[in-house]
Amino acid sequence: MTVPAGAPPTHNTPAELALGFLTGGVIGASLTAFIGGCIVERTPLIVTGLVLPAVYGLVFFLATLPRRAREAAVVPRTALAVIEDLEAVKSETSDVPVRFELSVAPADAPAFRVEIRQEINLVELPDYRVRGVVVVEYPPDRPWKTRIMRRPTPEWEERAAKARVDSVPGPAMKIDTQAGRFDGLLTLLGLLLGLAAVLVFFRTDLFDSAEGGSGAPEPTSSSSSSSSTGVVTSATGTVTLGPGRSMLDKGELRKAVESLAEVRDERLALTVVMQDHLLTVVFSPTGARAGGFDPRSLPYDRVAGLVEEARTTLGVDSPQSWQLTADGVTGSLTLRVVVTGDGGTGMLEADAQGKVSRRSGS
Incomplete structure (x- = not known):
């Protein structure tokens, strides 16, 4: 008689759901604090955005160490x-x-x-x-x-x-994708609440500084056409593409980056975040001499390939969304592609030339 050796988890445990929610909250809070701090040029916000994910990563590593040790001790x-x-x-x-x-x-x-x-x-x-x-x-x-x-x-x-191996009747065991969808919704909810928490706790720094005073940002420059819209402030620049166009189309990313770099010609970028229809560039604070990179130095020819590789090689079922982040805060450019789908989330990391250095899947 054939009996399944075990059944995969058909739903996430409360601890796993809580972890997904907390992870989303940390992502939303750290990104909002970092980008908001760069916009209004407030060091505490920038430091919060950088330190929060590092502390969370350390706590997560220590908290999951016993479980990983138990799994590693099981003889395959x-x-x-x-x-x-x-x-x-x-x-x-x-x-x-x-x-x-x-x-x-x-x-x-x-x-x-x-x-x-x-x-x-x-x-x-x-x-x-x-x-x-x-x-x-x-x-x-x-x-x-x-x-x-x-x-x-x-x-x-x-x-x-x-050898000759007989077939085992019945359906094949696999990870339930419905649980992955619910976990993704909780992560998104945590991200939104983390974003809201930063806006509430740091509203004085963010909104008072934006309204006026010595720390007020420079006037906003904007341009638009029937197919794309660009907005540039003292610390950030965004380009939004119209329907039917994608940042992965040939020449679109280069054109979008160069349109922002023309306005802030001598400013280095700390972070470049790209999605299918949206590009965001966070420029280094005025007068800063350390860290950052020239956004025009991105390996444009490798971006579409990296996104496709992340969508197809990280084991994420039915990938639905992607995001590429170019990070140059430490001075060394790193590209990270995050793909989210029914099967969870996967990440691919590459260097300044677009050469893949690390992969992690769900």
């Missing part, structure tokens, strides 16, 4: 599995995301059926076919995290070549 189990179905996703890189549906048959445990996503090198992709037997590895307490072993030991490789 090796087994044979037969490929019931597979589907490759188009990718511009050498590693192709592939959806596998497997029937896993451990020697000393009940067999189970599971659906996973795993990156496979384009050269090795023909080695995987329906009804082919592969060697897999999985944590006994989390079988939905099964992974295909690309380089099994000679013993297991020989067993896979000779």
Whole structure:
């Protein structure tokens, strides 16, 4: 008799939901404080925007350390599995995301059926076919995290070549996407509340300074056309594209950045945030000599490729939105692409030349 080895979590625990809500609040509060502080040139707000996520990251690391230690202590189990179905996703890189549906048959445990996503090198992709037997590895307490072993030991490789694995009836276990959607809504709610909290607690610094006084920003410059609108203040610049246009279209990002840089020709940028129809540039405070980068030095030719790579290689199901942030606060330019979808959130990080240095998925 075949019995599933375990069932994936069908909903998030209250602790996970609270964590998602808190994460959204920290993101909203830190971004609002940082950008607002740059606009009104208030150092406490800028420091709050930079320190808050760092403190939260440290607390999160320490709080999750025991759980990660417990998971790391679990000895993974090796087994044979037969490929019931597979589907490759188009990718511009050498590693192709592939959806596998497997029937896993451990020697000393009940067999189970599971659906996973795993990156496979384009050269090795023909080695995987329906009804082919592969060697897999999985944590006994989390079988939905099964992974295909690309380089099994000679013993297991020989067993896979000779074995015949029967199919496991029934639906394949996988992470429930409905839970991911609800978690995303809570994160968005936390982001909005974090933004509102900063506006309330720092309303004197933000709004009084914006109305007048020695710290008042310079007059706003704006321009618009039938297809795009640009607004530039003393510390920020934004460009909004009209319907049917995207920052990923050829030449659009370069044109938008250069239109803002013309107004603030000698000012470096601290942060550049890009979405499909919106570009925001946060310029360094007047008189600042340290940190920042020339926004015109962005690797324009790599931006569309980085966004596409993040959408297809981070394991985010049905990606719905993306955001690229170019950060030069420390003086070293870093590009981060965050993709959000039904399956959660993934991040891709690259250097000033657009070369990917780190990936993290949901």
